Amino acid sequence: MASLQEISQRANVSVATASRVLNGSSHPVSSQTRAKVLSAAEALGYTPSVLAQLVRKGQRSRIIGVIVGDVSDPYFGAVARGVEEAVADDGYLTMIASGRRTTAAELDHLRSLRDHQAAGVIFASSGYENDPLTEQAQELVDSLMASGSIVLALAPRDISCSGRIAFDDRGAAFDATRYLIGLGHKEIAFVGGPGGFHTSTHRRDGFEAAVRSAGLTPNKRLTGGFEYEAGYRAAQHIALSPERPEAILAVNDDVAIGLVVGFRDTGLRVPADISVCGIHDTRPASYVGLTTVAAPLSEMGHAAGLAILNGETSGTTVLPHHLVERTTTAPSSARAAR
Amino acid sequence: MASLQEISQRANVSVATASRVLNGSSHPVSSQTRAKVLSAAEALGYTPSVLAQLVRKGQRSRIIGVIVGDVSDPYFGAVARGVEEAVADDGYLTMIASGRRTTAAELDHLRSLRDHQAAGVIFASSGYENDPLTEQAQELVDSLMASGSIVLALAPRDISCSGRIAFDDRGAAFDATRYLIGLGHKEIAFVGGPGGFHTSTHRRDGFEAAVRSAGLTPNKRLTGGFEYEAGYRAAQHIALSPERPEAILAVNDDVAIGLVVGFRDTGLRVPADISVCGIHDTRPASYVGLTTVAAPLSEMGHAAGLAILNGETSGTTVLPHHLVERTTTAPSSARAAR
């Protein structure tokens, strides 16, 4: 509340001197005056106006924005936690802004982050094809980068930014599918997210490639949302379908869990009757013992945080994933031996 | 990037006029000059410096900070989503800051929120007893409120702020316990969070009151963390204990789910051998069919968002909870009839 102005009056010095004492400067100040200023500041409870400092110095603030698709999705929680761990010790502040899966909301957040001169922006959510707002987003990203902010994408996006840190969506789906094939399953389906999202598409591509490479024909792939409910609903359909697959790869854990619970609610046994595999390995996966591909979520966040701290301004990093086998998948023979 | 200065030069008007045109003012400007300014702004790609505006006008920014304990806890996700829905249409931005369950980190976030003149701050996480940093937190909250920010607590906190919006921790635990008693259980235990947290304590109090009011003696209550793992570990102990309870109330859903999975992993049947009830009704609760008390999480967030929008500066609101019966609880007779 108290300004340098008031401090300087109370201490009988100029504003310049007060500034020099209170906010580090190389300009020398005698220890007497320094003491006077310090005690005045103490008495008045001085707090520098960070806003004014930013205006004057034109620097970046110590805010790092993480743009996520859904605040209650544990995927984003993991990423955000990684960012936080990387930057908290350096006094940077991670703020999570939810795009609620709409680009319009993301634009609002980008604008606000630009307005407040954020040190960095991290896109944790995937973009989607033919997004009419891409151009606007790119403009905002450009202006952010032009003014010194670092913009990183952790998921596929039609935006050129300072750098990318991700895992291999296609490869993860490919590996998971190979694993299911290795279990002896022949009829394998992919349950994807909402159409058009890049992650969905890449993962579906990986799935198809694996199925084809094994000489099988890719089974029907149903689409839905990214949430539990979408998986649950899909399970209802699949359970009733005449040509029910033996195994399913879901686009992510939430959908996979929805499938598992949905199947069980309709009387199917998982994995005896049908195997289910997810992608991400978020916390709830272990709640239901889901077999899934562990994605380096917090590692990605961590790397992104460090990149912003170090001002790294280019490059692409791909972090490794690995399969975590739990209890929702079983060899095909288990079914035959029933 | 372009400043009013540059705009005014290009349009051959004074900075004052440019300001009046570009950022609404009641002062009249002829349509000719207006057009000149507008086209200059367009050509130069003018964006007002929100920071400078804030410095000059001393107003609050359009940022609302939500301080949570753990970004991957779905409890906080629900609250944040509620806030978001309430304020997004008015152009306010919800930013989630993780206190990582330490007051020191919370203080950092509070400072940053104050520095950026946030419109409001919402405490979604509980405080704990004898927190040595309470005083500092109170000072920060006071300075925030003094400068016009609204500070709301959604969980018990030893801080006096603009208002409180919550549900009845004690009552929720009381009702859940009465429900378990109503099922015929006599040996009921409470598995609490880390010692000292107000929510833990209030819920334990509600539990004890219910048990006592039924003429039973409160069973041992084990403490742990707020997470799944704490519940899982507790389940290991309880399963091996000679005087195993018939029913358990957990401090929240995550712990309850940990208990359920933990029990099943040790061969106990839930609910046949032991009933488990949670508090919150977060998403994962439905994944495992957990019986739990539904807390008005997003409603609290929503109400808090509206309160900040409307500048409501006082009052306490308590929102209702209700029990959601699923499949982790069963009557005691089910056990006897085994």
Add this chain to the structure above:
DNA sequence: GCTACAAAGGAAAACGATTGCCGTCCGAGA
């Protein structure tokens, strides 16, 4: 006793805005 230089402090111009106050111009009313 002179110069030279470092230390110490202040005045004032920025940064990018907003706004109170004043001057000019014009048309309307007397």
Add this chain to the structure above:
DNA sequence: TCTCGGACGGCAATCGTTTTCCTTTGTAGC
């Protein structure tokens, strides 16, 4: 013709800082 008032625009102060130039003073070196 004179006056009055409103429309319109600019000057300059202001917000809370930082930073570039001074100016003054003290001291060391010759």
